[in-house]
């Protein structure tokens with residue numbers, strides 16, 4: 001029967017215009033069902049059994065019992081009346097019990113399968129390259145992982161069940177009608193076909209409205225995500241009004257579309273009611289006339305009225321189900337698009353750290369974010385084991401891009417990146433990231449306790465090791481002053497801590513990671529003088545015995561670096577120690593002089 005339902009879905013999907021799109025949806029349908037494979041039997045038996053029993057037991061067989069009850073009443077046949085009522089109750093009880101058991105069984109399969117899909121999606125999203133997150137609004141990504149993903153559940157639970165029920169109840173009613181009285185059956189089916197025709201005329205416009213509503217809902221999620229993540233900015237610039245207007249506009253658009261859809265549904269409902277009443281009146285007239293001429297009995301007419309409702313249901317639901325299946329498969333399609341997005345490369349698994357003197361080497365590296373000018377244009381630099389190298393230069397020159405490339409966030413277009421003398425390609429991305437501790441401009445902390453956030457540096461670390469890392473990062477004291485010490489919950493993104501405190505927790509995390517390479521992307525740029533000193537001290541401790549690349553704006557912080565690269569327009573335009581670069585009187589000297597003047601001013 002599932003096969004039958006699939007064929008039905010295929011017919012439904014292949015009907016009408018937009019053949020390519022609909023064929024694609026057929027692929028989505030097969031793919032959605034493939035996730036159910038491990039539980040195919042439980043789900044198949046559950047959903048088919050439940051709907052077949054509901055259709056046959058509670059509707060078709062019941063029609064025959066009605067027939068006996070009416071005939072018994074008309075003929076004053078008491079034993080038949082009692083027997084029929086008893087059978088009706090027994091049928092009701094058995095069908096309801098079986099339906100409850102089967103519903104429970106197939107719903108459990110749906111829960112487990114949805115858990116699998118959610119886990120797979122979550123894991124996949126984690127492995128997507130950085131560029132995917134930069135080019136996609138987080139709200140859209142969330143919408144795919146929530147709203148769209150839920151449509152797959154709707155497909156398993158409601159759409160398929162609806163199709164099976166409508167097909168079984170409709171065909172069984174047709175067969176039963178022909179068995180009872182074929183001329184009335186022909187009449188009822190002709191009306192059913194008319195109902196089907198009217199309903200399918202509406203299906204396309206419903207699909208269009210549903211697509212627009214889905215897009216609007218996505219935009220609303222994006223607006224919400226913007227507001228929530230940008231609360232400080234919204235408050236600071238009093239943007240509340242602008243944001244509210246933007247949100248209201250989308251909200252009103254969606255509400256307008258929903259109203260339009262409701263109006264159309266109401267219109268279709270009334271057309272269906274008229275057609276239903278016409279069928280009812282027609283059957284009563286035709287059947288009643290036949291009964292009076294002894295062509296049939298009143299019980300049969302009564303059974304016909306009930307069966308006709310079932311046929312009408314199948315034909316009227318056909319349009320709705322087609323729209324519904326299209327809507328859910330469009331949602332499933334958006335989830336599968338996400339799942340098909342290529343993930344970061346895995347690379348080979350090899351042992352870390354060769355004996356090379358050169359910890360990091362970029363040779364003629366070219367990289368661009370999208371189309372257009374390269375962010376790095378044949379950039380070369382080398383960092384020896386244990387050295388501290390600074391990257392400085394004008395804003396937008398490409399310093400942070402170098403850091404992101406070293407972390408393996410993007411692949412380079414040409415040239416090479418080497419770690420310990422070996423091509424970056426010969427490492428897996430997790431190996432590359434294992435050998436680097438990265439402290440960005442603003443520490444990213446997760447919602448949770450301080451201890452948890454430090455432990456992300458090394459999940460196997462003991463409590464003592466965490467405290468030692470915090471001490472080394474100048475963080476132990478302020479952590480102890482927190483209400484629950486290391487177990488203090490710090491809020492989303494560490495919102496209950498100051499910038500300097502967050503940064504010191506990030507440094508403690510980096511201590512715990514104990515990686516040989518340290519990438520610092522202006523970790524003190526957002527701090528006041530007092531916090532900066534504490535963080536600088538912590539960083540000095542952290543840098544000991546490691547290879548460090550430091551991105552800096554304030555040139556006073558890099559005077560002691562072993563080597564300084566001045567990066568401008570994606571190229572290394574000057575390199576050397578501080579004194580050498582000052583003597584050279586080039587870009588570095590100019591920037592340094594400007595900053596001195598600013599400081600004096």
Ligand SMILES: Nc1ncnc2c1ncn2[C@@H]1O[C@H](COP(=O)(O)OP(=O)(O)OP(=O)(O)O)[C@@H](O)[C@H]1O
Nearest residue numbers: 134369370375393394395396397398399400401402
């Ligand atoms: N995610 C991105 N997508 C597209 N372009 C980007 C992206 N990140 C940076 N760029 C562009 O790449 C160039 C180099 O940026 P990068 O952030 O590396 O400069 P920077 O030297 O670190 O600047 P700053 O000192 O201001 O932090 C800039 O032109 C910037 O606009």
